[in-house]
Amino acid sequence: MSSRLLGPADQAGIDRLLIPGILAGMVAAVPMGLFAMVVAAIENRGFFRPMHQIAYVVAGDGSVRSLEAALAEDPFVVHPQMVLFGVVTHLAVAGFFGAVFGVLAHRLRSRRKILLAGVLYGLAVMVFMGLIVLPIVALVLDAGDQISGIPSRIGWGTFAMQHVIYGLVLGRWPWPGAE
Numbered sequence: 063m064s065s066r067l068l069g070p071a072d073q074a075g076i077d078r079l080l081i082p083g084i085l086a087g088m089v090a091a092v093p094m095g096l097f098a099m100v101v102a103a104i105e106n107r108g109f110f111r112p113m114h115q116i117a118y119v120v121a122g123d124g125s126v127r128s129l130e131a132a133l134a135e136d137p138f139v140v141h142p143q144m145v146l147f148g149v150v151t152h153l154a155v156a157g158f159f160g161a162v163f164g165v166l167a168h169r170l171r172s173r174r175k176i177l178l179a180g181v182l183y184g185l186a187v188m189v190f191m192g193l194i195v196l197p198i199v200a201l202v203l204d205a206g207d208q209i210s211g212i213p214s215r216i217g218w219g220t221f222a223m224q225h226v227i228y229g230l231v232l233g234r235w236p237w238p239g240a241e
Contacts, residue, residue, distance in 0.1 A: 078238060079161075079164050079165050079168050080161045080164055080165075081164075082164050082235070082237065082238060083157075083160045083161040083162065083163055083164020083165065083167070084157040084158075084160055084161045084164070085157075085160070086160045086163070086164065086231070086232055086235040086237075087156040087157040087158065087159050087160015087161065087163065087164075087232065088153045088156055088157045088160065089231060089235070090156060090160060090227075090228045090229075090230075090231035090232050090235075091152050091153050091155075091156030091157075091228065093227050093228075093231060094156070094224050094225070094227045094228040094231075095112065095113070095149070095152055097223065097224055097227050098112040098216070098220075098224050099111075099112050099113070101216070101220050102216070107216075110145050112148070112216075113144070113145045113148030113149055113152070114141070114144055114145065114148060115148070115212060116147075116148035116149075116151050116152050117144040117145070117147045117148035117151065118205075118208065118209070119151075119196070119199055119209050119212075156228065159183075159187050159228075160232060163179075163180065163183050163232050164237070166179060166183065167179070167180075167232075167235075167237045167240065168237070168238075168239065170240070171239060171240055171241060172240065172241065173240050173241065176233050176235075176237060176240055177230070177233035177234060178233065179233065180229040180230060180231075180232040180233020180234070180235075181226055181229040181230060181233060182229065183229050183232065184225040184226050184227070184228045184229020184230070184232065185222065185225055185226065185229065187225055187228070187229075188213075188221060188222055188224075188225035192212075192213040192218075192221060196209050196210050196212060196213070197209075197210040
């Protein structure tokens with residue numbers, strides 16, 4: 063009798079769901095992040111500001127340089143370590159949400175349904191992050207509006223568009239078994 067919770071066949075099934083989802087989520091994070099960076103640059107908030115903000119959300123007071131860079135007047139100020147940390151964090155979170163979506167996509171099977179579900183899922187992730195996760199992180203880090211106010215500062219429309227882009231890429235991903 064095996065002490066494993068899942069047998070080899072079950073484990074392979076989970077891997078077939080989660081691995082494509084993680085990959086799809088990470089790939090979808092790239093155009094989402096680029097959109098955020100271009101909008102930030104156009105609005106003269108700094109091209110790298112979104113990545114500095116992500117680093118600040120995760121590292122809190124340990125990334126004061128990142129926060130200062132995010133608030134700087136120079137639109138191209140960058141602290142490479144903090145930007146890289148922000149990018150890696152963004153990809154990791156997006157990979158997690160992609161894995162969750164991968165389970166959903168597997169159940170839908172229809173490409174049209176998956177595309178619609180991707181957009182709706184992206185918006186659901188926006189609501190979850192903007193109204194639940196960021197306020198909780200702000201409370202834990204005692205960072206107040208610097209974290210919880212990110213969606214309002216960049217604009218809920220821009221925040222929504224970022225997540226629609228994420229959902230569109232998830233929905234267009236070549237999911238195994240989709241017809």
